[in-house]
Amino acid sequence: DQQVKQNSPSLSVQEGRISILNCDYTNSMFDYFLWYKKYPAEGPTFLISISSIKDKNEDGRFTVFLNKSAKHLSLHIVPSQPGDSAVYFCAASPSGTYKYIFGTGTRLKVLA
Amino acid sequence: GAVVSQHPSRVICKSGTSVKIECRSLDFQATTMFWYRQFPKQSLMLMATSNEGSKATYEQGVEKDKFLINHASLTLSTLTVTSAHPEDSSFYICSARRPATGVNTEAFFGQGTRLTVV
Numbered sequence: 040d041q042q043v044k045q046n047s048p049s050l051s052v053q054e055g056r057i058s059i060l061n062c063d064y065t066n067s068m069f070d071y072f073l074w075y076k077k078y079p080a081e082g083p084t085f086l087i088s089i090s091s092i093k094d095k096n097e098d099g100r101f102t103v104f105l106n107k108s109a110k111h112l113s114l115h116i117v118p119s120q121p122g123d124s125a126v127y128f129c130a131a132s133p134s135g136t137y138k139y140i141f142g143t144g145t146r147l148k149v150l151a
Numbered sequence: 152g153a154v155v156s157q158h159p160s161r162v163i164c165k166s167g168t169s170v171k172i173e174c175r176s177l178d179f180q181a182t183t184m185f186w187y188r189q190f191p192k193q194s195l196m197l198m199a200t201s202n203e204g205s206k207a208t209y210e211q212g213v214e215k216d217k218f219l220i221n222h223a224s225l226t227l228s229t230l231t232v233t234s235a236h237p238e239d240s241s242f243y244i245c246s247a248r249r250p251a252t253g254v255n256t257e258a259f260f261g262q263g264t265r266l267t268v269v
Contacts, residue, residue, distance in 0.1 A: 043194075071255040082157070082244050082260035083195070090255050128195065132255070137183060137248065139258065141195040 157261030
């Protein structure tokens with residue numbers, strides 16, 4: 040049972056355009072959400088997070104949107120850069136725990 | 152720079168042998184560390200929570216006698232894959248949080264260890 044889903048395994052975007060990565064979840068007990076970036080054979084690197092009391096969090100080129108009623112979050116990267124090419128994982132944490140449940144990842148390719 | 156370091160980054164071992172993977176928090180003390188496993192093109196799956204000075208907590212379906220976890224100090228957790236078999240070949244990653252930061256904070260991940268059992 041995949042509680043965190045990233046339905047797009049891959050995404051290609053032109054440099055300078057906006058990249059939108061989506062994530063859906065099923066467990067209403069999740070109250071903290073994160074996005075990580077991962078290169079092959081490396082550990083994930085934290086990008087941005089959002090608590091369930093908010094619906095938007097912004098950090099530079101990265102913005103995360105949370106729609107609790109739809110159990111959906113998205114990561115917007117604008118403008119996209121070739122160095123953003125990587126696999127992006129969303130993760131969700133059940134309330135009061137330190138655990139993360141990861142999605143299956145979306146491979147982003149930013150074309151120069 | 153990296154705040155969580157994992158060693159080795161890559162290991163190849165023979166079937167039936169045991170392999171130890173180390174995870175260190177470099178600039179903070181971590182009472183809790185986490186071990187994940189990732190199969191190719193799949194998600195990171197939480198295997199166990201490593202607790203300093205006490206037994207690890209394993210997720211459902213993870214064999215605790217197969218994956219031994221020791222968290223003997225506040226900066227080091229080890230995962231030992233015992234009697235490794237080819238199906239144990241995977242990418243193992245550890246993570247830790249800075250202490251006293253609450254549940255809604257990000258975790259830092261190690262570089263990962265690629266285990267290949269031949």
